[in-house]
Amino acid sequence: MRALRTAECVRRKPVELPFLAEPREVAGLRRIMRLHLETWGLHEVVETAKLCLSELVSNVIKHVGSGTPTRLMLSMRGTRLRIEVQDPDARALPTLLAPDWEAEGGRGVALLDSIADSWGVVLRENCKITWCELATSAESPHGHVTNPGVVRADALLGLYGTVTRQPPPAANRLCVAVAEEAAVDVIADLLLWLRAHGRDVDDALDRALIHCDAELNAKGTFI
Structure with missing residues (x-):
């Protein structure tokens, strides 16, 4: 991809x-x-x-x-x-x-x-x-508004399109807690990215939760 x-x-x-x-x-x-x-x-x-x-x-x-x-x-x-x-x-x-x-x-x-x-x-x-x-604070005629979070999210989305989903490695509670904070930061950056592109943040969150619930219901458990 x-x-x-x-x-x-x-x-x-x-x-x-x-x-x-x-x-x-x-x-x-x-x-x-x-x-x-x-x-x-x-x-x-x-x-x-x-x-x-x-x-x-x-x-x-x-x-x-x-x-x-x-x-x-x-x-x-x-x-x-x-x-x-x-x-x-x-x-x-x-x-x-x-x-x-x-x-x-x-x-x-x-x-x-x-x-x-x-x-x-x-x-x-x-x-x-x-x-x-x-x-304006745009980086180019077709670029986004300059914001560190938007830049990080853009890099993440580029990486996301090049990999397939893999089961996460086993982790202890400390690693999970650290990863949770990182995940929150990622979500915040993605919300900034959506807003920078004129998208509805609340609508995106609702759709993400729907996708998550559908996947959990289909598999019956988190893999």
């Missing part, structure tokens, strides 16, 4: 979503983006990304017009998350001004500039794309 590699588990394919730039659409867009980022294992940037998205869409609504056909694009640029919002008006450009934090509006671009690692505008003949990028 080929060893399992983490980089083959997290395929962060670019996402494109057309929508109408209206205030009522923002909440739904934020939810959709959160789901994609969690699936990609980028939990640590979810809240910042949602805020950036809100500002980018609000800029279209304010300066281009409510109901404007718009497109959201999510992708990876190396290990950075890139958020793009495309609208059909190449004339209304976002401008960075000194923010008046006591004013009711006009802070969008300044806020974007303060929370994004970089941002800019791409002008095309019939549209413009306003984008921003956020740094």
Whole structure:
């Protein structure tokens, strides 16, 4: 069996979503983006990304017009998350001004500039794309979030795919106690690995217990 590699588990394919730039659409867009980022294992940037998205869409609504056909694009640029919002008006450009934090509006671009690692505008003949990028802790565009436990679990899963089950050797109580602590550490690392890949930890635990119970019931005893 080929060893399992983490980089083959997290395929962060670019996402494109057309929508109408209206205030009522923002909440739904934020939810959709959160789901994609969690699936990609980028939990640590979810809240910042949602805020950036809100500002980018609000800029279209304010300066281009409510109901404007718009497109959201999510992708990876190396290990950075890139958020793009495309609208059909190449004339209304976002401008960075000194923010008046006591004013009711006009802070969008300044806020974007303060929370994004970089941002800019791409002008095309019939549209413009306003984008921003956020740094992540991913090791590669398709790698997992850096965490020692995730790395250990990845190595364990790779080893697990290369061996067959064998009866455990005889062991005294001390060895069993030490092995039990090691097993707990392994379980914790595997849970970290699952969470880093956007999976439901509770669901995985339930399924593991079901598999364990089924095997015990089939054999009548632990071998």
